[in-house]
Amino acid sequence: MSEALFNVGDRVLVRDLQAEEGVQGHVRAPVYCRGLIGKVERICGVFGQPESLAYGGDGAPKQPLYRVRFSMSDVWSDYAGEAADHIDIEVYQHWLRAA
Amino acid sequence: MTTHSHDHDHSHDAIEALDTSNSDTALVADALRLMLIEKGIFSALDIQNQLELMETRSDRNGASMIARAWLDPAYKQAMLKNGTQAALDQGFDTKGTPLVVLENTEDVHNVIVCTLCSCYPVTLLGPSPEWYKSTAYRGRVVRDPRSVLAEFGTEISNAREVRVHDSTADMRYMIMPKRPKGTEVMSEADLAAMITRNGLIGVAEL
Secondary structure: OOOOOOOOOOEEEEOOHHHHHOOOOOOOOOHHHOOOEEEEEEEEEEEOOHHHHOOOOOOOOOEEEEEEEEEHHHHOOOOOOOOOOEEEEEEEHHHEEEO | OOOOOOOOOOOOHHHHHHOOOOOHHHHHHHHHHHHHHHOOOOOHHHHHHHHHHHHOOOHHHHHHHHHHHHHOHHHHHHHHHOHHHHHHHOOOOOOOOOEEEEEOOOOEEEEEEOOOOOOOOHHHHOOOOHHHHOHHHHHHHOOOHHHHHHHOOOOOOOOOEEEEEEOOOOOEEEEEOOOOOOOOOOOHHHHHHOOOHHHHHOOOOO
16 A cells, blocks of 8 residues: 555645556546646555556555645646636545656 | 437437336346345345335435434534534434434535445435436535535535545445424424425535
């Protein structure tokens, strides 16, 4: 099991493991948040890696799961709503790095 | 050249789209089910029991939790801290899938989506509506939530933050709507009755 590297409020960047490591198939980090910086909203617990579980693997090493909060105007450059609007996305630790 | 002269003064696309009884997918599902019964993986009775269990899952479960929370500040605080335990306290076992309850306030309006598939707290909200699973909802509510909410008749003031929650992994979400004014003397059962499924998803206010 991987130790939790981030705390609530930490700034994190969503990695693109598809580009970095060629990870393909069943991943749970949406394309639209990759490369973006958000803040850890909460730590959800520790869960098996979906990239492993989806193909009959054991999900090891289990990963801390975070809810990461992004500003909508960071996600969409032409966002039509208000500057205060946000989106919270669940991202596993191995998809994150400190920002 | 156009050969399409079908009369479009009536609308039947939605019904056709939902009618999958003769589809290849349905035939494969039937064949798979029969084969698994034949191999003894599960029995026909197991399927019937599972279907009956599914029928007990309803948005009334989630509504009962919210009504209780409106009346019981300690339960509300506990629910916002640990939704899974609050569901258990009300008699609903989410079977290892953690529940997060998010409160709508004067400052923030929350709405749920699963962009990757259709994750949804079935135990507390029952089967999800067709639109929740549609690519249109999933694609648009993260991109332009205020317009999508407006299409549900939910106009969020510019002074309030809209917060979208993409249920991408292991959490499931339920919204605690704002308690309407003028409901101070209502009973818990009457309060629960006015809590709608769309309110619990966050596409409507009460």
